[in-house]
Amino acid sequence: MTDAGGTLRERLASDEILACPGVHDPLTAAVADSVGFDAIYMTGYGTSLSKIGYPDAGFITMPEMIENAANIQERIDVPLIADADNGYGNATNVVRTVREYIKAGIGAIHIEDQTFPKRCGHTKGRQVIPREEAVGKIEAAAAVRDERAPEFVLIARTDARGTGDGSLEEAIDRANDFLDAGADVAFVEGPTDEDELERVGREVDGPIVYNFVGDMGSSPYVELSSLEEWGFDLVVFPIASTLSTIANVHEDLSTFADDPVAAMRDIDDGFNDQPVGSLHEFSGFPEVVEWERQFLPDAEQDKYEGSLGDEVDSE
Known part of the structure; x- marks a missing residue:
């Protein structure tokens, strides 16, 4: 703004x-x-x-x-x-x-x-x-x-x-x-x-x-x-x-007492049903990748080759 x-x-x-x-x-x-x-x-x-x-x-x-x-x-x-x-x-x-x-x-x-x-x-x-x-x-x-x-x-x-x-x-x-x-x-x-x-x-x-x-x-x-x-x-x-925030976090975390793995799956499923995309997309990682392309040396792009992790590329 x-x-x-x-x-x-x-x-x-x-x-x-x-x-x-x-x-x-x-x-x-x-x-x-x-x-x-x-x-x-x-x-x-x-x-x-x-x-x-x-x-x-x-x-x-x-x-x-x-x-x-x-x-x-x-x-x-x-x-x-x-x-x-x-x-x-x-x-x-x-x-x-x-x-x-x-x-x-x-x-x-x-x-x-x-x-x-x-x-x-x-x-x-x-x-x-x-x-x-x-x-x-x-x-x-x-x-x-x-x-x-x-x-x-x-x-x-x-x-x-x-x-x-x-x-x-x-x-x-x-x-x-x-x-x-x-x-x-x-x-x-x-x-x-x-x-x-x-x-x-x-x-x-x-x-x-x-x-x-x-x-x-x-x-x-x-x-x-x-x-x-x-x-x-x-x-x-x-x-x-x-x-x-208080109500939903309390509800989600309350289920951890019985089965943390199942609770995490439910949280993942609930998040994935939202229209905001992945956490990385929502947080702005594609923009960070684009900044790197624009302003860092070309050699800096090599770090993505063969590396593990979620895709954060904007393309």
Whole structure:
């Protein structure tokens, strides 16, 4: 991707709602990209769990998140939307955070108004910073975008609805303030029912995103057609690949206790039934072979003659 932000902006400008599956690493991103989506979302929860083994409770750091985002964007052919948590500090920290995400070459980030340490937007115990401070952080992020990469998409999220005394009215007011401060898209986390979703769509004055978390959260299942009707422009399914990975790996590995060989055969058969080709094809070995042909001395090709192993040639 050379202009992920511009590509994403063009897609968001269309009349059709944009649905993005959540991925947690380059591998799950590559699978999603092979299926075919207009954009892909990097989950903060899944990144934390897969990269450092801890839940989404403020343990993962900015460099770890940005490294993951950069590696994912390098692996896929569509724009990446990435979680940037609460910007990893105050407004001055946000300046560096946005600069680093822009350098990673991705299409968009979202920054939330939680305190530090933050936590998953669908767990109890969240708190938000004062609105004035939160607006300043979005202003800082927008200033970096305007200076460094005007096409970069800035999504501003509020978790005010999920705090102990949080109201939907406060969340909507914050979302509108964030848009006034320069955000491109508003993100009201945690509407509890369809009536609240309709109100968000009606009262937030700008593009909006819905965080479709399923049974692990407090937001309702709702059809995309309804979200589109209510005015939502973007829907992310943040934990999709992470839940799928946990469930399927647990199921497959559980059978090893009885018969590892038979279990491995079942895994092989299941993989071979997928349309992604062999593991080596999917991972990109044919491209590596082509690089060797282009850039290494001819004598380097001799290593393939008579050698053992799976075929990785692109021809």
